[in-house]
Amino acid sequence: MSAVYELQCPSCNKASQYNFSDYLLLCPFCSATFKFNVDGGQKELFGDHYIVPNLLDAGTVKELALEWLRRIHHKPGTVDKEFFVVDVQGFSVPVWIISVEGHTAWKGLVRKQNRQVASHTSNDYLTESGQFRRSYRWAVLARSNICETWGLTRLHEPTEPIHVEWDGFPFDSTFSRGRLMDEEQKSAYEARHYFEFKYANGLPILGIQVEEEEGLRRARNHVELYHYKLACLNADYLIDYRTELEVAGIQLIHVPIWKIGYLYRPRSLVRHFYRPKEKRLILDGYGKGILMGELALVYHDKIMINAYVTGFASFIFFLFGISWHPAFLLVALFSLGVSGISIFTSLRKKAERDEEELKKLSASIGSMGGSHANANATGYGRAS
Numbered sequence: 408m409s410a411v412y413e414l415q416c417p418s419c420n421k422a423s424q425y426n427f428s429d430y431l432l433l434c435p436f437c438s439a440t441f442k443f444n445v446d447g448g449q450k451e452l453f454g455d456h457y458i459v460p461n462l463l464d465a466g467t468v469k470e471l472a473l474e475w476l477r478r479i480h481h482k483p484g485t486v487d488k489e490f491f492v493v494d495v496q497g498f499s500v501p502v503w504i505i506s507v508e509g510h511t512a513w514k515g516l517v518r519k520q521n522r523q524v525a526s527h528t529s530n531d532y533l534t535e536s537g538q539f540r541r542s543y544r545w546a547v548l549a550r551s552n553i554c555e556t557w558g559l560t561r562l563h564e565p566t567e568p569i570h571v572e573w574d575g576f577p578f579d580s581t582f583s584r585g586r587l588m589d590e591e592q593k594s595a596y597e598a599r600h601y602f603e604f605k606y607a608n609g610l611p612i613l614g615i616q617v618e619e620e621e622g623l624r625r626a627r628n629h630v631e632l633y634h635y636k637l638a639c640l641n642a643d644y645l646i647d648y649r650t651e652l653e654v655a656g657i658q659l660i661h662v663p664i665w666k667i668g669y670l671y672r673p674r675s676l677v678r679h680f681y682r683p684k685e686k687r688l689i690l691d692g693y694g695k696g697i698l699m700g701e702l703a704l705v706y707h708d709k710i711m712i713n714a715y716v717t718g719f720a721s722f723i724f725f726l727f728g729i730s731w732h733p734a735f736l737l738v739a740l741f742s743l744g745v746s747g748i749s750i751f752t753s754l755r756k757k758a759e760r761d762e763e764e765l766k767k768l769s770a771s772i773g774s775m776g777g778s779h780a781n782a783n784a785t786g787y788g789r790a791s
């Protein structure tokens with residue numbers, strides 16, 4: 408599918424090689440962005456293309472990652488000896504930014520406060536209604552495989568207790584997250600320039616694979632779903648719900664993203680029971696904030712370590728019991744019990760997590776199928 412052809416830039420007329428599987432083409436000489444119609448041969452310049460400058464290099468990124476680990480670790484002094492950055496990669500990633508306002512009205516049943524017993528009679532509930540309005544610069548990744556750049560699949564972290572099932576995110580609140588220094592620094596959106604290769608400061612520029620209309624459609628889907636879940640928080644039973652979206656504009660922005668892989672190798676006893684697995688961080692190359700961070704030792708790991716330790720102890724007590732005094736057999740039995748419970752808890756947590764992952768996966772596959780089916784149904788720019 409990916410075919411490379413030579414083409415003249417419609418802006419500077421210089422010839423260069425272009426990959427026609429990309430939706431928009433970027434001239435390596437003058438940074439012009441244009442569409443090329445393969446059938447008709449027409450070229451059309453695309454004006455609304457911006458780039459947020461990358462301000463970091465691999466060395467600084469590594470130092471920032473270690474600094475973050477020092478901040479969250481209970482013994483900051485040991486970070487340099489126990490944490491190892493094994494992978495640092497930067498990209499300038501294209502995202503569609505859709506300026507959209509969502510207006511939602513809802514109606515639902517709310518349980519009366521003093522009726523805790525769930526008898527489900529009509530007397531226990533009041534009908535309530537309300538509305539809310541929010542505006543966003545909603546970001547949708549302009550790459551066809553959202554898993555390609557690890558961690559960009561679930562960047563949205565709403566303040567409300569909501570399970571996010573979409574890959575888009577509100578640009579401004581996300582790209583100010585985890586920012587520690589330079590509070591007066593301009594927001595990433597304000598700091599954008601008209602697209603020029605030089606602002607990537609050495610980062611590879613990823614091509615634009617998702618069409619404008621798809622970006623727009625996905626943003627509408629995400630905001631609608633988000634608002635539905637917000638509405639659900641207001642009532643015990645949501646009866647009616649309606650969201651109207653007003654799209655004010657769409658633009659394309661290349662944003663600098665750094666991916667960091669690190670390993671945790673504890674120096675304490677824990678290391679004998681813990682197999683290091685690479686964990687990842689995603690860092691904003693402009694604001695220097697950690698956009699997403701995976702912690703090294705998770706609950707599951709700690710419980711597994713507990714299981715190993717108590718399992719080993721029960722074996723030792725068992726040896727004591729048969730060679731010295733039968734009372735140790737009881738202790739061995741107790742340790743074995745604790746070990747068993749730990750393994751059970753750990754496996755159950757893991758199963759819950761796997762199920763969660765599976766749900767996310769099927770949700771994203773489902774929405775992919777849906778967007779194919781509707782590929783030509785939704786016109787871009789049509790409000791509500």
Ligand SMILES: [Zn+2]
Pocket residue numbers: 416417418419420421434435436437438439
């Ligand atoms: Zn050019």
